[in-house]
Amino acid sequence: MYRWLCALTLVTVLFGCGAEEAVPTTQPTQATAAGELGAIKTYLLGKTGDLITSTTALETASQRYYDLAKAANFDYATLWNSKQAEVGTTLNEAKAAWLKSSPTYEQMEGIVAGVGSLADFDVTLDAGSSAEEGGDSVVNYDLSLADGRTIAKPGNLFGVTESTLWGTYDAFRITDVEADINGNGTLEFGESLPEANVLLAAAQKLKATATELDTAAKAWEPTDSDAFSALVVMVPTMNEYFDSWKNSRFVAGDSSTQRDFVAISRLADIGDILGSLQVVYDSLSPKIATLDADQDRQIKTNLQGLRDFVADVHKKEQAGQRFTAEEADLLGAEAQNRADAITGQVSQIAARLNVKISE
Numbered sequence: 001m002y003r004w005l006c007a008l009t010l011v012t013v014l015f016g017c018g019a020e021e022a023v024p025t026t027q028p029t030q031a032t033a034a035g036e037l038g039a040i041k042t043y044l045l046g047k048t049g050d051l052i053t054s055t056t057a058l059e060t061a062s063q064r065y066y067d068l069a070k071a072a073n074f075d076y077a078t079l080w081n082s083k084q085a086e087v088g089t090t091l092n093e094a095k096a097a098w099l100k101s102s103p104t105y106e107q108m109e110g111i112v113a114g115v116g117s118l119a120d121f122d123v124t125l126d127a128g129s130s131a132e133e134g135g136d137s138v139v140n141y142d143l144s145l146a147d148g149r150t151i152a153k154p155g156n157l158f159g160v161t162e163s164t165l166w167g168t169y170d171a172f173r174i175t176d177v178e179a180d181i182n183g184n185g186t187l188e189f190g191e192s193l194p195e196a197n198v199l200l201a202a203a204q205k206l207k208a209t210a211t212e213l214d215t216a217a218k219a220w221e222p223t224d225s226d227a228f229s230a231l232v233v234m235v236p237t238m239n240e241y242f243d244s245w246k247n248s249r250f251v252a253g254d255s256s257t258q259r260d261f262v263a264i265s266r267l268a269d270i271g272d273i274l275g276s277l278q279v280v281y282d283s284l285s286p287k288i289a290t291l292d293a294d295q296d297r298q299i300k301t302n303l304q305g306l307r308d309f310v311a312d313v314h315k316k317e318q319a320g321q322r323f324t325a326e327e328a329d330l331l332g333a334e335a336q337n338r339a340d341a342i343t344g345q346v347s348q349i350a351a352r353l354n355v356k357i358s359e
Contacts, residue, residue: 088183
């Protein structure tokens, strides 16, 4: 009890306790009329189309960087010394394309990861671990490089491309060339030369998988079970995401050994995921409101409240506040408590509607 009271006190000090303290967030775009399950599919296809566009740009920039490296016979010191401006521009374009691609996927992850027929794409794209890391969600693909090498089960594709572009995994970067890409005289975080074969292969695989996801999404016809299952599976994942944030450079700083989630705060990802889940709930809302209008309003309010809570933490981080590991744990616990309450409410409604939940 004492520990719980301390946690509640710290969360209250950091963020206040009244609903009026919530930071408003942009509501998710509704692709078609709310209340139709087709709105979920329309929203998803908009995101998969955007993902194909941005991953194509990443593939194009990665191919250009590969061509520059190949022309230098993969002598990266020569490449950097002779083509600094061109290499810098190309890598900045690749990073910009990645920074569009990753949030685009996060904005549909609540649907992709929460729907059984699509969930394998989430493992490949964003959630799977490498064979080296092990665990229960090792990816099921190998990465074939242009030079004939194969990297067995290298990890999820956003993690591979991110760690290659930002140089957070030595096996995927050139460690013996210092590349001051922005030319300010200081080697800063993220300034390194990617291993060109790895970057190109991973970018190609990412674009190909985005295209496969788009095809699968077009064939998918959402059901009430899909929608309720996505909510029940994905809403109560706050501890996992906050733990990842705690271990990232956004909290742990230079002591972090986490090789992914380095370019974008995990807090931004959580907000995007919750946005996609609001799209899912809005498609179910009219049916739920017919059954229990008060419960429908409460779930909507609580979902928005959870998203606002995460947005408030993110806003403070963007303003320069650095959170400690202890604070991250307490904030994660608060978010998880909120998420568990929402999940219980959704599960109760599903039971009353005789909708099967697939977990």
